[in-house]
Amino acid sequence: MTERKDLSINIPLLARVEGEGALSMTLRDGRVSDVQLRIFEPPRYFEKFLEGRGFDEVPDIVARICGICPVAYQMSAVHALESIFQAQPGPWVRAMRRALYCGEWIESHMLHVHLLAAPDFLGFDNAIDMAKRYKSEVARGLALQHLGNDIIQMFGGRSVHPIGVRVGGFYKAPSLADVANLVKKLRAGLAQAEEAVRWTAGLPLPESEQEFVSVALRHADEYAMNEGDIVASNGVAISPSAFEQHFVESHVPYSTALHCTFDGAPYLVGPLARLNINHDRLPQLVRALIADIGLRLPSKNMFHSIIARAVEVYYALIEAVRILEAYREEAQPAATLTIKAGEGAAATEAPRGLLWHRYEVDGAGVIRNARIVPPTSQNQARIEEDLKATIEALGASKSDDELRLLSESVIRNYDPCISCSTHFLTLQVNRESG
Amino acid sequence: MTKPTVAVHKFSSCDGCQLAFLNAGEALLTLSGLVDIKHFAEAGPVDDQAEVDIAFVEGSISTPAEVERIKHVRSRSKFLVTIGACATAGGIQALRNIRDSDGWKGAVYAKPEYISSLATSTPVAEHVRVDFELWGCPITTKQVVAVVRDLLYGVTPVDKADSLCMECKRAGNVCVLVAKREPCMGPVTRLGCGALCPHFGRACYACYGPAENPNGVSLGRRFLGLGLTQAQVANRFALITSHAEPFATARVHFEGKGS
Numbered sequence: 001m002t003e004r005k006d007l008s009i010n011i012p013l014l015a016r017v018e019g020e021g022a023l024s025m026t027l028r029d030g031r032v033s034d035v036q037l038r039i040f041e042p043p044r045y046f047e048k049f050l051e052g053r054g055f056d057e058v059p060d061i062v063a064r065i066c067g068i069c070p071v072a073y074q075m076s077a078v079h080a081l082e083s084i085f086q087a088q089p090g091p092w093v094r095a096m097r098r099a100l101y102c103g104e105w106i107e108s109h110m111l112h113v114h115l116l117a118a119p120d121f122l123g124f125d126n127a128i129d130m131a132k133r134y135k136s137e138v139a140r141g142l143a144l145q146h147l148g149n150d151i152i153q154m155f156g157g158r159s160v161h162p163i164g165v166r167v168g169g170f171y172k173a174p175s176l177a178d179v180a181n182l183v184k185k186l187r188a189g190l191a192q193a194e195e196a197v198r199w200t201a202g203l204p205l206p207e208s209e210q211e212f213v214s215v216a217l218r219h220a221d222e223y224a225m226n227e228g229d230i231v232a233s234n235g236v237a238i239s240p241s242a243f244e245q246h247f248v249e250s251h252v253p254y255s256t257a258l259h260c261t262f263d264g265a266p267y268l269v270g271p272l273a274r275l276n277i278n279h280d281r282l283p284q285l286v287r288a289l290i291a292d293i294g295l296r297l298p299s300k301n302m303f304h305s306i307i308a309r310a311v312e313v314y315y316a317l318i319e320a321v322r323i324l325e326a327y328r329e330e331a332q333p334a335a336t337l338t339i340k341a342g343e344g345a346a347a348t349e350a351p352r353g354l355l356w357h358r359y360e361v362d363g364a365g366v367i368r369n370a371r372i373v374p375p376t377s378q379n380q381a382r383i384e385e386d387l388k389a390t391i392e393a394l395g396a397s398k399s400d401d402e403l404r405l406l407s408e409s410v411i412r413n414y415d416p417c418i419s420c421s422t423h424f425l426t427l428q429v430n431r432e433s434g
Numbered sequence: 435m436t437k438p439t440v441a442v443h444k445f446s447s448c449d450g451c452q453l454a455f456l457n458a459g460e461a462l463l464t465l466s467g468l469v470d471i472k473h474f475a476e477a478g479p480v481d482d483q484a485e486v487d488i489a490f491v492e493g494s495i496s497t498p499a500e501v502e503r504i505k506h507v508r509s510r511s512k513f514l515v516t517i518g519a520c521a522t523a524g525g526i527q528a529l530r531n532i533r534d535s536d537g538w539k540g541a542v543y544a545k546p547e548y549i550s551s552l553a554t555s556t557p558v559a560e561h562v563r564v565d566f567e568l569w570g571c572p573i574t575t576k577q578v579v580a581v582v583r584d585l586l587y588g589v590t591p592v593d594k595a596d597s598l599c600m601e602c603k604r605a606g607n608v609c610v611l612v613a614k615r616e617p618c619m620g621p622v623t624r625l626g627c628g629a630l631c632p633h634f635g636r637a638c639y640a641c642y643g644p645a646e647n648p649n650g651v652s653l654g655r656r657f658l659g660l661g662l663t664q665a666q667v668a669n670r671f672a673l674i675t676s677h678a679e680p681f682a683t684a685r686v687h688f689e690g691k692g693s
Contacts, residue, residue, distance in 0.1 A: 067450020
């Protein structure tokens with residue numbers, strides 16, 4: 001196309017993201033002068049209607065924030081509430097929560113890798129069209145996604161808004177027979193999960209390095225899911241209870257999602273941030289695969305996010321097999337709780353990144369105050385920063401359509417869950433004459 | 435023969451009911467061979483202006499823009515099916531209809547003037563004609579596949595509105611209301627989930643909405659007998675489908691009576 005100095009891009013409805021949003025961007029002399037990721041997902045006010053509800057209703061309520069990652073909401077909530085009641089659910093509950101979370105990582109990541117992200121890199125508008133040419137790859141992804149759903153279903157009856165989690169543990173322990181059947185299926189999926197990692201690593205991903213701070217939970221000896229300190233790649237490490245001293249949400253006029261900054265600056269949460277910070281916590285088998293595909297960590301290329309998701313799925317499958325092979329039935333699948341007034345916070349690793357909750361409860365166990373900071377609002381400022389950097393680095397020679405696709409694929413690297421953050425992206429690029 | 439056209443639209447929701455399609459696995463690929471999916475933004479195809487034979491609508495109407503958009507969806511669709519508690523009954527976010535949502539806006543957002551949302555979250559049927567409703571939070575792949583299959587064969591889908599107790603008894607569960615004295619909503623709740631909660635030994639919390647001819651006040655009195663406060667009984671009717679008429683009536687009956 002002809003040389004142009006200034007351009008304005010509008011994407012009024014971004015596809016393949018969870019929720020509704022739009023993008024508008026103005027380029028002036030090849031520089032991005034303005035970029036706004038506009039989220040217009042209608043607010044649903046969860047934090048307010050939690051007030052006045054019993055603590056025991058919270059896992060069922062917060063699940064409804066997101067159909068794709070309900071387990072994450074349930075996990076952050078139960079940990080925060082148990083910290084108030086000083087409950088000690090014990091090793092069985094702890095292990096089963098980890099297995100359950102593995103299920104959600106697998107389900108959410110495989111949905112994103114195959115149905116939402118991969119079409120960007122293979123030149124298709126959507127996965128249904130992509131499946132005509134890449135039938136076995138898409139079928140493999142959907143089969144793995146299904147394994148994730150199977151794990152959630154075993155612990156919670158269904159994969160969307162599962163009903164098995166309660167404050168203190170689980171309503172019911174799965175039977176030995178159900179676990180044995182599931183382990184058999186999960187084991188059979190291991191080879192497919194490894195193939196999926198190699199497939200994502202072979203995709204024609206753009207080369208685009210940039211500086212950013214990664215933030216993730218870090219645990220003393222495992223790849224963190226439910227526990228750990230909040231650790232940043234710049235060296236800061238804090239307890240989840242100190243979150244509000246470092247992470248501040250602010251409200252921008254064009255979005256119903258709040259923008260969160262860490263010590264005043266944008267930062268990254270999610271699979272690539274977790275791999276960057278915690279790759280040394282992965283078992284040897286997974287680290288060997290990472291080395292074999294040539295992924296150097298920490299990575300500064302956000303397009304490696306799709307590989308990071310596939311790697312985490314491989315890990316989650318190995319971890320779920322490890323936990324469930326050692327399964328024993330438990331007559332008391334939940335701790336007995338002593339209800340008391342207080343305040344407590346917890347963070348866990350949702351598929352999309354750090355998910356922080358804080359609750360205030362009265363002496364009767366009724367919620368008086370709630371605050372929830374989802375991963376997508378934390379990534380929003382980073383997405384805008386990334387768009388600016390990537391478009392300026394790679395955008396110069398691109399047509400408007402290519403620029404639009406590049407912008408959308410940048411956004412999709414973050415797997416933004418707009419339903420969580422408050423759903424469709426509409427990209428608007430404005431090129432102005434200088 | 436030309437394939438029937440389908441659209442999946444999202445309004446105020448958690449995206450969970452669209453997963454009834456996206457979690458269908460290979461069935462999704464089969465479905466995409468049987469019908470022509472014109473608009474399903476989360477899955478990729480975007481053409482919200484397309485005229486379609488069947489429109490599935492997820493989500494409640496909670497903003498001025500959604501009030502207009504649902505009218506356009508209706509005018510471009512032959513058969514409109516609401517999927518899930520949000521589209522069919524206003525959803526969990528309809529809890530705002532009971533309480534002060536303008537105050538909520540101010541409490542959640544630093545600059546409430548940036549937020550355009552209605553004081554209420556309402557079902558699609560309060561705005562346009564709806565041809566068929568699927569209840570559930572979330573709906574299941576089975577429900578949605580059954581509707582598509584019926585419509586492909588020109589059959590009117592059957593609305594199953596019996597109480598959850600029917601499904602629960604057939605599943606052979608021990609009654610949690612009788613045996614464990616748990617405040618189970620099963621007697622007044624529509625079947626369809628598979629009686630999951632009682633199967634897990636816990637009380638149903640009515641995520642499938644009211645069954646036909648429910649007697650909420652009578653069940654609520656039973657809950658009082660189990661030791662729940664009036665406010666707790668009111669809360670049992672005010673969760674996922676609080677805006678559905680039979681549940682709203684029961685809630686109002688118990689609300690504000692003190693304990």
